[in-house]
Amino acid sequence: MAGFHVRSVLVTGSNRGIGLELIKHFIGKPNPPEVIFATCRDPEGARAQELKKLASKHPNVMILQLEATDSASIKSAAKKAEARLGGTGLNLLINNAGVMPPSTLESATPEDMLSVYNTNVVGPSDPVSPQAFLPLLKKAAQGSNQKGMSCSKAAIVNISTVLGSIEKTPETFSFVPVVSYRCSKAALNMLTKCQSMGYKQDGLLCTALHPGWVKTELGNFQPNVQADLTVDESVSGLMKVICDLSEKHHGVLMSWEGNTLPW
Numbered sequence: 515m516a517g518f519h520v521r522s523v524l525v526t527g528s529n530r531g532i533g534l535e536l537i538k539h540f541i542g543k544p545n546p547p548e549v550i551f552a553t554c555r556d557p558e559g560a561r562a563q564e565l566k567k568l569a570s571k572h573p574n575v576m577i578l579q580l581e582a583t584d585s586a587s588i589k590s591a592a593k594k595a596e597a598r599l600g601g602t603g604l605n606l607l608i609n610n611a612g613v614m615p616p617s618t619l620e621s622a623t624p625e626d627m628l629s630v631y632n633t634n635v636v637g638p639s640d641p642v643s644p645q646a647f648l649p650l651l652k653k654a655a656q657g658s659n660q661k662g663m664s665c666s667k668a669a670i671v672n673i674s675t676v677l678g679s680i681e682k683t684p685e686t687f688s689f690v691p692v693v694s695y696r697c698s699k700a701a702l703n704m705l706t707k708c709q710s711m712g713y714k715q716d717g718l719l720c721t722a723l724h725p726g727w728v729k730t731e732l733g734n735f736q737p738n739v740q741a742d743l744t745v746d747e748s749v750s751g752l753m754k755v756i757c758d759l760s761e762k763h764h765g766v767l768m769s770w771e772g773n774t775l776p777w
Contacts, residue, residue, distance in 0.1 A: 518757040519545045520605045520666045522654070524595065524647065526580060526637075527611030528552035529562040532673065532725055535749040536608060537565065541572050551595050551604075553580035553611075582611045582637030585645075592646040603654025606665045606756075607647055609638035610673045614695040622693045634698035638672050639705055655717035663719035663761040670713070671756060672706045674722040674767060675699045681776040703767055703777055710765030721759055722767045724775060725752055743770075 523540055527533040529552075537552050552569065554562050557577045569575040576598055578591040595604065612634045617626055641647045655668035665671070676682050677690060678699025703722055710720040726743040751770035758772065767775045 518666055520547050521602070522549040522551070522599060522604050523547050523606040523608065524551035524553065524578075524604060525608045525610055526553045526582060526641070528577075529554035529557075529559075529565045532728060532745060532749060532752075533610040534565060535745045536610065536752070537568060537575065539749050539753050541568065541575065546574060547605075548574055549598060550575045551578050551591075551598075552576070553578045553591060555579070555581050580641075582640070583632050585640055588640050588643075588646050592641070592650070595647070596650060599650065603652070603657055603668065604647055604650035605654045605667065606669050606671065607641060607651060608671045608673065609641065611637055612673065614692055616692065617694040618691045619693055627694045627697065630694040630698045631701065634695070635701045635705060638702060642670055642709065651718055652716050658717075663717060663759075663764055665719065665756050665759050667719070668717060669719035669721070669759065670706075670709055671759075672702055672720075672722045674702050674706065674724055676724045676767075676769070676775055678703050679767065679776055706767070707765050707777070714764065719759060719761065719764055721763050721765070723752060723755060724767060724769045725749075726770045 525533050525536050528537050537550060540547055540550050552565055552575055554565065554577070556562060557579050565577060569577050578594055579587060580591040581587040613630055615626065615630065651668050651670065658667045660667045677686060677692065677696050680700060706720055706722040713720060725748045728743045728745055728748045748770050755768055755770060755772050767777060769775055
């Protein structure tokens with residue numbers, strides 16, 4: 515981890531929770547990225563104030579307006595990122611933005627299912643398009659002299675969850691049903707696998723990460739069940755995993771502790 519260095523990173527959903535903590539951890543590295551793109555839906559809103567304070571103190575942090583369900587805002591953010599990068603590529607894209615509304619088999623409506631799918635699956639898919647950040651990721655891979663795959667070369671990391679693991683569902687379904695969320699994350703896992711197949715020849719590492727059950731606005735949705743990880747504990751683990759990712763982790767789902775999880 516000490517020798518790991520990523521020149522540029524973009525994190526979606528950076529104004530709170532895991533996304534904000536990822537920005538803090540990248541800033542705090544002994545060799546922080548030269549450019550840290552922190553995206554959020556409303557950079558001027560009340561929820562983005564802590565992020566704005568960070569950006570005001572650290573010139574390598576650039577806040578970008580990006581709405582995960584709005585292709586126009588994603589393309590606009592990509593153009594601004596390209597200008598800031600000045601001809602170099604984007605090394606690491608972390609798709610973190612997501613939603614997890616309470617839902618059961620009985621309560622989930624078609625509108626709920628589609629809304630969650632749009633944010634949690636289409637949202638991470640759209641930035642990795644020819645009109646958005648994909649050309650910048652490919653440029654980073656092409657311009658690197660590193661062998662193999664790594665996040666310091668070029669990578670797409672999708673923040674997923676063990677709740678999207680079909681094999682693991684019996685272990686948690688009874689007390690965390692969240693049907694729309696589970697289905698969307700199972701689809702995100704499939705997207706990650708497809709990306710790993712489609713972008714392998716381009717040298718892009720593609721991995722899905724489970725951050726654990728974290729004490730965030732998303733994680734504390736069940737009144738009778740408490741999340742067991744602090745945001746710092748989760749992100750500290752995620753950062754270690756991100757630093758160690760290589761081609762052997764390409765197209766897999768991993769936990770914040772570095773363990774491979776079944777799809």
